[in-house]
Amino acid sequence: MIDYGIAGKTAIVTGGSRGIGRACAMALASQGVNVAITARRENLLEEAAADIRKETGGKVLVVPADMTSTEDVKGMVAKVVAEFGGVDILVNNAASFPYGTALQLSVDDWIAHFNVKAFGYLRTMFEVYPLMQKNHWGRIINIAGQAARAGGGSAGANNSAIINMTKAFALDLAKDGITANAVHPGGPADTDREPMKHEYDSLQTGRSVEEIAAEAARNIPPIGRRIVSADPAKIVLFLASMQADCITGETLAINAGADRTVIY
Ligand SMILES: NC(=O)c1ccc[n+]([C@@H]2O[C@H](COP(=O)([O-])OP(=O)(O)OC[C@H]3O[C@@H](n4cnc5c(N)ncnc54)[C@H](OP(=O)(O)O)[C@@H]3O)[C@@H](O)[C@H]2O)c1
Numbered sequence: 001m002i003d004y005g006i007a008g009k010t011a012i013v014t015g016g017s018r019g020i021g022r023a024c025a026m027a028l029a030s031q032g033v034n035v036a037i038t039a040r041r042e043n044l045l046e047e048a049a050a051d052i053r054k055e056t057g058g059k060v061l062v063v064p065a066d067m068t069s070t071e072d073v074k075g076m077v078a079k080v081v082a083e084f085g086g087v088d089i090l091v092n093n094a095a096s097f098p099y100g101t102a103l104q105l106s107v108d109d110w111i112a113h114f115n116v117k118a119f120g121y122l123r124t125m126f127e128v129y130p131l132m133q134k135n136h137w138g139r140i141i142n143i144a145g146q147a148a149r150a151g152g153g154s155a156g157a158n159n160s161a162i163i164n165m166t167k168a169f170a171l172d173l174a175k176d177g178i179t180a181n182a183v184h185p186g187g188p189a190d191t192d193r194e195p196m197k198h199e200y201d202s203l204q205t206g207r208s209v210e211e212i213a214a215e216a217a218r219n220i221p222p223i224g225r226r227i228v229s230a231d232p233a234k235i236v237l238f239l240a241s242m243q244a245d246c247i248t249g250e251t252l253a254i255n256a257g258a259d260r261t262v263i264y
Contacts, residue, residue: 005242007032015094023229029058067120138178170249179248185232222257
């Protein structure tokens with residue numbers, strides 16, 4: 001058993017109502033971390049919080065907020081501090097995804113995508129790092145995406161920006177006992193995005209959604225199974241732990257061996 005050593009610490013997970021964010025919140029709560037989950041829709045946050053409390057017995061705070069609003073982000077962090085006394089771990093994960101190639105998207109689509117993801121992550125990082133500095137301890141984990149390596153649409157540029165922002169924060173905060181790392185979560189089979197991806201591919205290629213879904217189900221990566229949200233969440237938990245104190249400014253892809261790219 002890994003001794004994560006983070007029981008009693010406080011985490012914020014943005015986009016914690018669904019998919020990968022919810023799985024990260026569950027993993028952190030399972031280790032005794034007090035978790036605040038944030039997203040826009042309160043009803044979905046409450047459902048996720050009830051599930052996490054039931055499964056882990058942990059403390060879960062629901063704070064609705066829109067990551068495109070600096071005022072909302074400031075208010076959200078203030079509520080977490082009022083409830084739990086500080087913030088030790090930040091998992092930036094909230095995002096929307098405009099499906100389209102570079103030119104199929106409008107300039108407003110591009111800007112909206114950056115505003116929620118890259119700039120949303122930036123807003124939360126700026127709000128929490130002074131709290132972490134006070135305790136000379138902190139963990140920032142930014143969920144990016146492998147489009148950073150492959151390019152395409154607005155996701156490649158958005159996720160690349162996040163990787164570079166992560167490195168920049170890691171460099172400035174290392175002296176304060178704060179690490180900042182990024183995770184590419186692969187394409188988990190159990191998120192709401194999966195059927196959307198099939199619809200998008202169908203529109204792009206003219207093939208049926210059923211045919212594309214069947215192909216995805218047959219396309220098993222080298223480890224013998226597709227990943228699910230709990231897989232990147234395990235890595236996020238490790239990066240949030242005491243054990244990961246020497247890892248900062250890095251990016252880790254969780255892709256079940258599906259990527260043949262060599263990054264060094
Ligand atoms: N799933 C994949 O295949 C995949 C692949 C690569 C990278 N990723 C990345 O992994 C992360 C999570 O993906 P996912 O598939 O789990 O996402 P998801 O199921 O679409 O969930 C997105 C979460 O973000 C919240 N959110 C969206 N816009 C927001 C806003 N403006 N303010 C606050 N919260 C907002 C959503 O709740 P509300 O809508 O209620 O606000 C929800 O909780 C994202 O950063 C995504 O880009 C995912």
